Amino acid sequence: MVVGAGLGGLRTIERLRADGYPGRITLIGAEEHEPYDRPPLSKQVLSGDWEPGRAVLRDRAGLAGLDVTARLGTGAVALHGTTVELDDGGTVAGDAVVIATGLVARRLPHQPDGVAVLRTLDDALALRRALGTARSMIVIGAGFVGAEVTCAALRRGVRVTVLEALDAPCQRVLGRRVGELATRLFTEAGADLRCGTRIGRLLDGRTVELADGSVLSADLVLAGVGAVPDLRWLDGAGVRVNDRLACNERGRVVGMSGVWAVGDAAAWWNPATGDHHGGEHWTLTGEQAARAACDILGTEPPAAGPPYVWSDQFGLKVQVIGRTDTADELVQLHGTGLDGGPVKGTVVGYLAGGVLAGAVSFGAPARFARYRALVASGAPREKVLATIE
Amino acid sequence: MQVRVDSDLCQGHTLCAMAAPDLFALRDEDGHAYAPDENVPAAQEERAQEAARSCPERAVQLS
């Protein structure tokens, strides 16, 4: 039984069937929608380039093709052993439970309902409608989603003010110095980016009071301040959940038996770093789904690649591979963005202890491709520099 | 089995080439992928499926 009809849940089922799992499979999903993909929500769906149906990963016929009983529009409210209780009063029991319930948008304290968020297809469609009439917008949080929404709004001629608490956009991922490149992407596109801005409180759906007492207002306010798991439904399941579900390196939830977790709601044990690490990435979710499915089947799981995340913003693709948070040295591998040159075409390597731990590319996908293998193998500095050409 | 990359959908993540290095080549300018030989050898079919699954744009098409 799979709880959560998003990417992780669906990919787990696809893998189980591809590898010959013969048993019954039930998919429980709180949203009415057929399982859909989230990255296009802040990109093609928001911009209007795609009709929402194109984001669907598998429609009802496709689910039937996988021989899945899909209970869409039904939420799980409790777990006892491997029996799930549903909000319609029913229960479903299985030999194995896979939890793939993802995240919900993080809310600011006392956030009024009129403030927009972007996590679901319904959120994206509501935001797209609102952008159709708005002339001005405030985006709180300059992360990847905030950046993508900013682009979509600017493209529609909406004036955008972006409020970011840290010193640069996407700073947690990019670090301070490379974050400066992201700053330039915002400002060169015409957004009014204000870093180091603390929010006091949200007065209503159009008005923000900053910590210094000044007040800003716009036709539309979006809170793009990240996402958190909502695992209250596991309260009675006999496992302590602090944040995400701690799992071993095959996705089994620590402290439970017959229960796996994949995707954004899970934090898998990483033997290399010795900690439970949660991602919020498309690629990681698919990988975990495949690995968990193999563990359920007792087959050899596929090897894990380095983490990868991308964002389409300001007319270029930002790509991040590996870890950027452990770096003690940056090298500009291509382009001249760090020296004030164009952001587009810049590739930066993140070295930790002299080996390549991660890399970031701004609009240079083909050049960037080669660094994936170097990150995966932990290539030393000389080898990285020799690759530049 | 045959494999093609829909060049309108491909966004150059290069993940397909990671999953199946023998089946895909990458264009230098933009990282977009193509299959130099559309016929997938039997031994590579699993990898081709892996590549199709790993493409975020669903640009890898098998037939």
Ligand SMILES: Cc1cc2nc3c(=O)[nH]c(=O)nc-3n(C[C@H](O)[C@H](O)[C@H](O)COP(=O)(O)OP(=O)(O)OC[C@H]3O[C@@H](n4cnc5c(N)ncnc54)[C@H](O)[C@@H]3O)c2cc1C
């Ligand atoms: C706007 C947006 C843009 C993104 N862009 C990118 C990107 O460019 N690149 C990238 O790498 N990643 C991106 N991501 C992240 C990526 O989409 C996620 O990592 C991925 O969707 C995680 O899959 P998941 O299965 O864990 O969760 P989800 O896809 O969130 O699916 C979880 C599902 O579980 C359901 N659910 C929750 N609780 C219950 C319950 N109690 N009972 C039943 N069902 C429940 C939810 O309704 C939801 O449908 C983006 C995410 C968002 C929101």
Ligand code: SF4
């Ligand atoms: S993974 Fe998909 S989008 Fe990326 S290069 Fe391959 S076909 Fe293109």
